[in-house]
Amino acid sequence: MSLWEYANPRKFMQLSDRLLPVFAWTSAVTLLIGLIWGFFFTPDDYRQGATVKIIYLHVPSALMAINAWFMMLVASLIWLVRRHHVSALAARAAAPVGLVMTLIALATGAIWGQPMWGTFWAWDPRLTSFLILCLFYLGYIALWNAFDDPDTAADLTSVLCLVGTVFALLSRYAVLFWNQGLHQGASLSLDKEENVSNVFYYPLLLCMAGFVTLFVALVLLRTRTEIRLRRIRALQAQERYADAT
Numbered sequence: 001m002s003l004w005e006y007a008n009p010r011k012f013m014q015l016s017d018r019l020l021p022v023f024a025w026t027s028a029v030t031l032l033i034g035l036i037w038g039f040f041f042t043p044d045d046y047r048q049g050a051t052v053k054i055i056y057l058h059v060p061s062a063l064m065a066i067n068a069w070f071m072m073l074v075a076s077l078i079w080l081v082r083r084h085h086v087s088a089l090a091a092r093a094a095a096p097v098g099l100v101m102t103l104i105a106l107a108t109g110a111i112w113g114q115p116m117w118g119t120f121w122a123w124d125p126r127l128t129s130f131l132i133l134c135l136f137y138l139g140y141i142a143l144w145n146a147f148d149d150p151d152t153a154a155d156l157t158s159v160l161c162l163v164g165t166v167f168a169l170l171s172r173y174a175v176l177f178w179n180q181g182l183h184q185g186a187s188l189s190l191d192k193e194e195n196v197s198n199v200f201y202y203p204l205l206l207c208m209a210g211f212v213t214l215f216v217a218l219v220l221l222r223t224r225t226e227i228r229l230r231r232i233r234a235l236q237a238q239e240r241y242a243d244a245t
Contacts, residue, residue: 034206068098
């Protein structure tokens with residue numbers, strides 16, 4: 001069985017119909033446990049107090065804001081190379097979800113940063129690149145809606161996605177490029193000997209898993225909706241052609 005078989009809308013709908021409940025329920029359970037554990041059963045930090053608990057929203061949303069763009073990049077490249085419509089529709093479906101994740105990360109970051117930095121916003125390299133990434137999300141969504149021809153829109157948004165990847169990378173690695181920024185390094189990293197304290201680490205992992213599965217569930221749901229809308233538009237075009245002839 002080839003992975004490309006699921007570029008067929010009918011097969012994708014069959015597969016996603018089975019996967020969607022799994023990801024939706026997994027997301028609900030992991031987020032419920034992770035957030036309750038994190039907000040109600042972990043101690044205050046000795047320096048940041050209760051403010052540190054915003055980590056359970058900020059880190060997972062920031063993670064998904066960046067990785068959602070990378071998912072859109074992969075889907076856009078598949079569209080440009082293989083011209084599979086499901087990949088283009090999946091990229092379109094992921095954009096609003098990624099935008100919401102970006103807005104959550106910006107808002108929670110501002111709330112977290114105010115008591116730490118004394119301000120809600122600073123032109124830190126990572127924060128600035130993250131804000132630009134948010135604008136790219138808005139531009140991507142607007143560009144999709146600017147053209148009646150879906151193939152033209154898919155082509156142009158794919159190019160925009162390639163350009164925006166620069167800022168997705170900067171959002172992820174700006175701390176490594178500019179040491180003078182206010183933003184801390186990664187809270188979780190495979191190449192670090194120490195992460196956050198275990199008392200925060202395990203509920204944070206659950207919240208991250210919840211956000212990942214939530215993202216997958218929402219993208220599957222929205223992609224299914226985009227496929228149905230495409231079918232409706234095709235049927236409407238056939239009806240108009242039949243009426244005209």
